Each structure stands twice: as C-alpha cells, then as structure tokens.
Amino acid sequence: MIAKTLQDMFKRYRRPGDIVFAVLFLAFSVFLLSQLGEQTQVVKRTKWFAQPGLWPTIAVWCMVAFGFLHWLSSAISDRIDGRWVEVGFWVRSLEYVAYFLIYVLLVPQLGYLLSTILFAVFLTLRSGFRGAGAIGIAALFGFIVTIVFRGFLQVKIPAGAIYEYLPDSVRAFALTYL
C-alpha cells in the first residue's frame, strides 16, 4: 500500500523525444571516445594515476557505457507519440538563445542600462504582453536591475561605448553607475 502510494508520488515518466536525446548523447559520447587518443597525451615517466588522460578516459568510457544502457532502455520500450513535436520545442528555444546573444553583444555598445531596458521591453512584447502597464513594468525592472547590480553592487560589467558621447557632467556618472 505504502510502496504503491510512494511509487505513484515519485514516478518518473518517459517523455516524448527520449530516444532522440539518448541517440544524440550516445553519438556524442562515442565521438569523444574516438578522440581520446588525439585529445589527451600520455606523459613519459609518469605513473598511471598521474597521467593527464586518466580522468577523461574514465569519464568518457562511463558516458559511453551508461549512454548505451540508457539508449537501450529507451529503444526497447514502447514508442511514445510526439517525438518530433518535442524536438521542435527544443529547436524553438534557439530563438531565445539568439535574443540573449544579441543582448550580450549590445551591452558593451549601448551600455548596460539602455540595452537592459530595451531587452526587457522587447522580450515582454515577444512574450505576448502588449499592455502599457506590462511594458512599463518591464522597463522599470530593467532599470532596477541595472541600478542594483552595476550601481549598488558594482558588478563588473563594462561601460557602454555610447557613453563617450555623453556630456562631461554626466559621463563620469554613467561610466561608473549605469
């Protein structure tokens, strides 16, 4: 009774796309194994436990062994529908990766404050929030994050190249706090 209840509580499910991940991970592991000789060196007059290749060898062989068993367990289980829909979901995340990397590139140019506010507002619009209130909150959030992290906590983020064009009276402040 208890075992059954707890099994229900902690049951993990195989999800659609499981086999695709298992195949990709196994292929990646086998690729790493094929590179073991090339990417690690055997150092002469050094005992086995101090060889630089020891731990990559252990790690990669374990990845291959467990990866194979994981793939095998998926391969002989019942097929779950929706495999490619799930893979499509994974691929869709690349859109946000692209936005994130554009933001990363913009910060040293536009400065942390402006790029963060723009990024927050853009993502809010992209997420489907079109109201003025939501956009205002996003901009305020971007502003607060900048002030807290760069102004107050002095986190290491470079000043924007654009700040060079600010008037002298504001430039020093912007370079330090924004």
Place this chain on the structure above:
Amino acid sequence: METLLSGVSILLQWQVIVALLIGSIGGVIIGALPGVGAAVAIAILLPATFAFEPIVGLTLLLGIYGSSMYGGAIPAILINTPGTAVNALTTYDGYPMTKRGQGHRALSLAYTASFFGGVFAIICLMVLSPVLAMIAPHFGSREIFLAALLGIVLVVLAHRGQIFAAGMLAAFGMFLNTVGLEPVKYTRRYTFDQSWLASGIDLIVVVLGLFALSQAFLLLLEKNHAPKDTHVSGSIFGGLKELLGLKRVATVSSSIGVLMGMVPGTGEFTSQFLSYTYAQKTSKDPDKFGDGSPEGLVASEAANNAVPGAAMIPLLALGIPGEALTAMMLSVFYVHNVIPGPQLFENQMDFVMALYMALIILNVIVLVFLLFSTNLLLKIIQIPTRFLGVMILILAFVGVYSLRNSITDCAIAAGFGVFGLILKRLDLPIVPIILGMVLGGIMETKLRSAMARVKTPLDFIDRPIAAILFGLIVLILILHFRTLYFEFKNKLRPEPHVPAVDSDHPNQQG
C-alpha cells in the same frame, strides 16, 4: 566561549545582517514563485557574491537556500502548485486541508514544522561540531577521495528508475571538469585546438546555463499562466501549539532530514520519502495520508527543512558538497581562498560558529515574516510565468557576464541552457552533472596525492576511515544489485495482473 563570542562579532557586521535579511526574505519570495526555486536564484547571485566577504556571500546564499522551502509550501498548500520541487509532497496533505477550509491551519503547521526541522538540524550541527573537529583531521587524501566516490555512487543510485541517465550525466560532469589545460603536466585535454577551451569550462557558467537560462527558456516557451488570486483567512498561529502534539513525527522526520542531508547525493527527496513513510506507518490514521493529514504535512516539511543545515556538514568538514546548491556555495569558499575541510574546523571555528548562528537567525526571521505577511506574499507571487522567464533571462546575464566579461562564456551558458531545457522536458536529472564536475575534480586531485604513498592496492584502505568508506561503497553497491535481482525474480513469477514496478519504465533497470 571565546569562539562563540568571536562568531557573534563576525555576525554583527552590518553587511552580514543585511545579507541575512535579504537572503531569508528574498528566499521565501523566490521559493513561493512556482518556476523559480533556490537553485536559479543562487546561480544568478553567485558571481555577485564574489565581491563580498566570504561570510557575507555565504550568508546571502544560505538565506536563500534555507528559506526557499518555507516559501515553496505556500502555493503547494493553497493552490496545489509546489513553489519548489521539494514541496511536491506538501501538496498531498496541504491542499486537501485547504479544500476543507483549513488553509490557515495547514500553513501554520507547515511553517512551524519547517522551523522545527531547520533549527533541529542546526542544533545537531552545533552538537556534532566537536566530533567533526575531532574526526575531520583524520580525513587524508585517500579518505576524501573515497568520500567523493561515495558521493558519486550515491547520486547515481539515488535516481532510482533513471540510474543509467544519472550515470551518464554524472560522467558527463566529470568529463566537463577535465576539459582544458591540465594543471600538473600542462597538457591539453579535449580542447580541439580551440583557445576558448584551453582555460576549461567554468562551473558557474555551467550552473547558470543548466539552472537559470534553461528555466528562462522553458518559461518563455511554455504556455503562460499565473498563480490564482487567493487569500488566507483565520489565525495562522495555531500551528505552534498543534506541533507540540505531533512532536514525535516532527523529531523523527527532522532526524531523518539531518541524516539524509549529511549523506552526499541524497537530500530532500529521500528524506521526505523516508519521513512520510515513517509517519504513515506509525500513524493511528494512515488512511488520512494524502487526504489532508497534519502528520503527513509535518513529516514532509520538517524533513526537507532539516536538510540545508545538515548538508553543510560534509561541505564544511570535508569540502565535499552533497548536492547542487552546496556545490555552488563551495565556489564562494574557493574564490576567497577559504578551503572548507579539516583545517577550517581547526583554524576558523569562529567562522563556522558564525555560519551556524546565521542559520538559526534566518529561520527566526523567516518564521516571523511568514506569520505576519502570508497574504502580502500571495499578492507578490502572482507574476505570469512568461514574465518570470523575462526576469530570469535578464538576471542570468548579470551572473554569466560579470564573471569575466566574456561573450564566449555567455554562448557556452546559452548552450547549456538549451541542454538543461531538454533535460527538464525529458524529466532527466541535472544535479549529477554538477556533482560530477565538482566531485570529479576532487577525486582527480586527491587520487594523485593519495597514491604517492600507496605501494599495494590494500594500502589504500589500511586506515580505519578509508576502510569504512570503502566498505560502505561496496555494501551500497551489493544492496543495490541485490534489490535489482529480487525485483527481476519477482517479475519472472507468473502473476499476470501485478503491474510493473514502474509501468512507464518497464525496461529501465535501476
């Protein structure tokens, strides 16, 4: 006494007090927000804490770690949505109580049980300190190597039903740790002649990708929803008295939480599992479990809140993290050149005392805060999930970029973000990767230094603690394979109507 006073003086610095307040109250809010969780918050804040004194940074992170589970109980009880994954069991008894109009009683019990579990663990930690200080110096390289190996074995075996996945991901973590320029012989490992791989893959970049960015991508891509508007009426002070009637369940559950917290790789889930089983088995009303049993609620909340305090034991005494959050905290120690382990107890006992006291104070702050501001918190947490995704993505940038101002780090973190999203969608564990990275590094260093004095294989386990640890590893593996064997034998019996142990994993041994 002198150590205690020295600890108090460390704790009385204004920066520590502010960190304690922000960490504990911030942790409750973060825990109450479904879809965020302590791991995301700690990953984001980790690089920012490097600029602080170690005690300030650790207090902030400990505050979040120790208080998030208090907050996570609120949506679990009131809207049947656990704030953090470890509050999932709380929904089983908390939500049925809310449906019966006893939401205030359930919250009150959850708060007080959490407080009891949290403080119980810290008292255990304080009582054990002299013992730890005595035992810790006996941990040499080979003992620490074996303890780290035990941690890897346990973290893999703890993912029952997914052992193959946990094994391959732990090995992947170990592999990630080896990439780059090897520090002793200065040879390159898996750099593929790329200069950006020569300095290795930073643990914090991986942590931020796997925990924070993946969560942001997930929230931005999945359907938007927000927690329901809800309100608690009635006094929530009654639980203080009611807990006295359930002190046996609370004490045993907290003890289980402490034991499981100390064992690397097990943590909150196992402690809840065992405590809940114990409470149900020994209850006069076992049938009420899952349908609003106060005992079930107390068992799960006391057990999971006892874990953070106990998880500090292997971290402080041996420098071995038991799970992802303490692995992140380990990097705070390293950045400040404070090496947790036997020397910490010998040389910086006042620092350790200050941490213990900070843990007690954070529990008091959180309890008082929650008793008076639950309804306010319920308003705060009504943030749509996609907007949370926007917030996490923006905050994650600070974490990654502020490390080295490296665009490459951001790209690597984004790559791990997609990898983490896939793991989360497939319900595969992330923690083995982090522990593989940390424990793999410890094992490599310690094996190298330990083997210098070992002539025959038996020399490796000729000291009592090494022998005990080795015996434990062998015993755990034998017990595991024994269980698998009996499960397999039971499956072979001709009983057509008996369902599989896990019908969704009929072929996945583990």
